[in-house]
Amino acid sequence: FPTARKWRAVAMRPGRHVVLVNGAESEPASQKDLHLMCTRPHLVIEGALLAAHATAADEIVVYLHDRRAKESIEGAKRELEVAGARLPKLKTTVAPARYIAGEQSAAIQWVNGHAALPTMKPPRPDERGINGRPTLVQNVETLANVPLILREGAEWFRSLGSPDLPGTLLLTLNGGVRRPGVYEVPSGITLERVLLELGGGLTHGLQAVLPGGYFGGWLAPEEIWRGVRLDRESMTAAGVGLGSGAITVVPDNVCGLAQAVALLRFFANESARQCGPCTFGTIAMADVLQRVARGRPEAHDLERLEHYANQMLPRRGACSHLDGATVAARTALDVFQREIDVHRRYGDCGRPTHVVLPGLESNDDR
Numbered sequence: 001f002p003t004a005r006k007w008r009a010v011a012m013r014p015g016r017h018v019v020l021v022n023g024a025e026s027e028p029a030s031q032k033d034l035h036l037m038c039t040r041p042h043l044v045i046e047g048a049l050l051a052a053h054a055t056a057a058d059e060i061v062v063y064l065h066d067r068r069a070k071e072s073i074e075g076a077k078r079e080l081e082v083a084g085a086r087l088p089k090l091k092t093t094v095a096p097a098r099y100i101a102g103e104q105s106a107a108i109q110w111v112n113g114h115a116a117l118p119t120m121k122p123p124r125p126d127e128r129g130i131n132g133r134p135t136l137v138q139n140v141e142t143l144a145n146v147p148l149i150l151r152e153g154a155e156w157f158r159s160l161g162s163p164d165l166p167g168t169l170l171l172t173l174n175g176g177v178r179r180p181g182v183y184e185v186p187s188g189i190t191l192e193r194v195l196l197e198l199g200g201g202l203t204h205g206l207q208a209v210l211p212g213g214y215f216g217g218w219l220a221p222e223e224i225w226r227g228v229r230l231d232r233e234s235m236t237a238a239g240v241g242l243g244s245g246a247i248t249v250v251p252d253n254v255c256g257l258a259q260a261v262a263l264l265r266f267f268a269n270e271s272a273r274q275c276g277p278c279t280f281g282t283i284a285m286a287d288v289l290q291r292v293a294r295g296r297p298e299a300h301d302l303e304r305l306e307h308y309a310n311q312m313l314p315r316r317g318a319c320s321h322l323d324g325a326t327v328a329a330r331t332a333l334d335v336f337q338r339e340i341d342v343h344r345r346y347g348d349c350g351r352p353t354h355v356v357l358p359g360l361e362s363n364d365d366r
Contacts, residue, residue: 003142009126010055013134017057020111020130021048023064023140024095026102027213028266028359029246032170033140035182037069040144041076047143049087050150055136058088063107065095099214099270103319104137106272117272118319141170162188162231169230169245175356176203176251188231191224195249204251208335210357211235212243214263215324217331239331248357257293257339258353260332262360264289267325277316278325281308285329292340295347302340305329 010017021044025033037044048060062073070092077090093111095101101116108129110116129135145167149157158166165187173180177199185194191211195202206221211230217240219228228238235242250259264286271278288305291297309329313322333340342349355361 003138006126006136006138007051007054009124010057010134010136013126016059016133017052017055018059018061018130018133018135019048019052019055019057020104020107020125020135020137021060021062021140021143022102022104022107022137023062023069024102024107025140025244026065026095026097026099027215027244027246028099029172029174029210029213029248029357030244031172031182032245033064034066034069035170036140036144037064037066038072041072042080043144043147044140045073045076045080045090047146048090048138050146051136051138051143052088057136059130060088060090061111061130062090062092063095063111064092065097065101067094070094099266100272100319100321103321105319107137108135117274118321120318160186162229162233164233165231165242169242171198171230172244172246173199173249174246174358175249176206177201177249178203185230188229188234190227190229191219191247192227194230194247195224199249202249202251204253206249207252207254207256208250208259210246210248210250210263212241213246214243214266214357215320215327216241216243217327218260218335219331220335239334241327250356253351254356255293255339255349255351255353256336257289257343257349259355259357260328260336261286261290261293262355262357263328264325264332266357266360267321267328271321272319275317275322277313278318278322281313281316281322282325284308285313285325289329289332293343293348295343297344302333306333309333 023033023037052060073092096116103118105119106116111130125135125137161167168184169187171183179200183198209219211219219240223238228234268282268286271282273279285308288301309326314326
């Protein structure tokens, strides 16, 4: 969603405004926001100050879940105060360590003293957010770009990256690469270059990749070697999303279907349990794929899963959590088709079922 449009929507509202810096980073595979807050806290605060100036906000709330990030941000704030900087009200608040707590309305609920659960829209945050005031909710990475754009200019920013997504991206590499970690790259770079050059190559053969975090969907190896790029056009054409920029490589020495099951179980476990389609739909999809992985599918299980993911469940929840689960299910049916066939025929694939996705554990207790 265009940043300028978000800022403009808040700035045009009457009354006193708030900037909420969303650093919860509840995506288990992502470390980019934590990296920024711990190594470039002044850049994050400066971006928040500029956002507050542009939207006429007199309060900034930094919403995060890691104590190291909290200490870093608060230390940078003290340094600014000692240096004589005139700051608006700026505070940090520690978010629950739940995936759903990173959703913008859940973050506002938490700051307002309620459970960190999403709410129906409208009202949107720019209409009524923290303490009922128009609120700009902005990600850490976006805010860290703002001071650099202001200093160097728009043309400098657009000199890197693709036309539809100018600038750079922060990526977190996980799984079967030799050099995992956080990297900054120009948007539009091929995923193949990221894995082979920045990641140092693969530890084993490539089975599948989650190129945009747990919300972005599965990508098959042939798409990577075909030159899929990290921009909106290329990723959309491949049926996946950029998401948080957390790239997880699944090597071919583990059971790929176990990874897909663990991801769907993660969505089921992390549901806010507020919407019926999400509460029951995420569990149903995980159960279906787990039966297939165990070699004990019921009649029409795969048809049922395809129906859930493509027709019955998308866009049915208060937030986009259910949409992420359906993308995970839909792309798993395509990317792991050969594994599914093997598991249905022989009961398993003979590979270890331990899960390589960060923060996830296997639910396969056979």
